[in-house]
Amino acid sequence: MSFELKLTSIAFLLVVILIIASLVVKRHISVKYSFVWLLPCFLLLIFVLVPGILSSITNLFGFQTASNMIFAILIGFLMIIDIALTVIVSKLNEKVRLLVQEVSLLRSNKKHDK
Amino acid sequence: MRVLLVIPAYNEEKNILSVTESINKYNKENKSKYDFVVINDGSTDHTEEVLVKNKINHICLLKNLGIGGAVQTGFKYAYDNDYDIAIQFDGDGQHDINYVKDLVAPIIQKESDMVIGSRFIDKDSVGFKSSSARRFGIKIISFFIKLVTRKKILDTTSGFRAINKNLIEAFAKEYPAEYPEPVSTTEVLKKGYSVKEVPVTMKERTNGVSSIRTWKNCYYMMNVVLSILVVGLRRYKK
Numbered sequence: 364m365s366f367e368l369k370l371t372s373i374a375f376l377l378v379v380i381l382i383i384a385s386l387v388v389k390r391h392i393s394v395k396y397s398f399v400w401l402l403p404c405f406l407l408l409i410f411v412l413v414p415g416i417l418s419s420i421t422n423l424f425g426f427q428t429a430s431n432m433i434f435a436i437l438i439g440f441l442m443i444i445d446i447a448l449t450v451i452v453s454k455l456n457e458k459v460r461l462l463v464q465e466v467s468l469l470r471s472n473k474k475h476d477k
Numbered sequence: 478m479r480v481l482l483v484i485p486a487y488n489e490e491k492n493i494l495s496v497t498e499s500i501n502k503y504n505k506e507n508k509s510k511y512d513f514v515v516i517n518d519g520s521t522d523h524t525e526e527v528l529v530k531n532k533i534n535h536i537c538l539l540k541n542l543g544i545g546g547a548v549q550t551g552f553k554y555a556y557d558n559d560y561d562i563a564i565q566f567d568g569d570g571q572h573d574i575n576y577v578k579d580l581v582a583p584i585i586q587k588e589s590d591m592v593i594g595s596r597f598i599d600k601d602s603v604g605f606k607s608s609s610a611r612r613f614g615i616k617i618i619s620f621f622i623k624l625v626t627r628k629k630i631l632d633t634t635s636g637f638r639a640i641n642k643n644l645i646e647a648f649a650k651e652y653p654a655e656y657p658e659p660v661s662t663t664e665v666l667k668k669g670y671s672v673k674e675v676p677v678t679m680k681e682r683t684n685g686v687s688s689i690r691t692w693k694n695c696y697y698m699m700n701v702v703l704s705i706l707v708v709g710l711r712r713y714k715k
Contacts, residue, residue: 460546460654463540464538464542464549466539467536468536468554471537
């Protein structure tokens with residue numbers, strides 16, 4: 364990996380990590396869900412910083428090139444995050460439905476009592 | 478036996494009053510005591526004003542939940558108020574109050590737990606039977622329900638249904654949000670409850686648009702079939 368590419372990669376990853384961190388601090392992302400983003404970032408950071416790791420893992424899994432492996436890993440990560448988000452949305456949907464129903468029932472009861 | 482009609486209504490300002498008046502009229506003429514509750518599913522028209530002005534017993538959902546969530550609210554109301562039988566009765570004037578006694582009878586006689594008002598049992602009836610494309614869709618759903626439960630249901634999408642007290646409790650706790658009629662029927666059969674179909678005739682909608690516009694594309698069918706197959710895979714305890 365060329366020095367320039369290394370520099371670009373590190374800068375990009377640091378920016379992403381900072382964005383996630385600031386979102387967590389502002390409570391726009393809960394700590395629990397920030398891990399799924401921070402983990403791949405730090406993993407990639409290690410790949411960039413420790414020289415031998417990338418090529419040896421590439422050989423180990425039989426990828427042709429390191430970039431292929433990075434793409435494959437990232438796509439895998441994104442899919443897992445997406446599946447997790449779908450689960451979360453489905454559960455939230457259920458909860459919102461329950462809340463709307465119960466609140467509406469309570470409100471109509473209250474009106475009757477008046 | 479206390480009977481509650483659950484009437485889901487979404488933007489039915491033109492129909493809802495005639496529906497509830499038909500029930501009141503029927504009650505007066507037949508000395509029956511069918512209670513009803515209208516579930517206003519977050520209508521954006523003047524449904525709420527009509528309900529309030531005419532002092533119609535109703536629950537106003539704060540946000541639109543769709544037919545499944547609306548009807549389930551009615552079952553929760555039935556459960557909270559200790560009703561013995563709950564009947565889903567459309568707010569668009571499609572269903573005829575005169576058939577309610579036929580839906581209620583098998584439950585009172587403890588013949589079955591759920592009774593579906595079916596358009597297809599009485600082949601000679603002249604009522605509204607939907608377009609041929611819809612009938613074809615209903616047949617496909619029927620096939621998959623049979624595949625999963627080994628029971629034949631003819632009118633799988635009928636929204637004119639009565640359930641007994643056990644099912645009121647079950648539905649109050651859990652009711653499918655999407656494609657509720659075919660999916661809940663499959664669940665009920667899988668849990669081992671008995672379901673009966675009785676012949677009814679339905680009217681064509683007088684005003685407004687039916688909620689099932691999605692019939693036109695395959696998306697609805699694929700989802701219903703998938704949901705039924707998923708129910709088939711689940712393990713239920715009665």
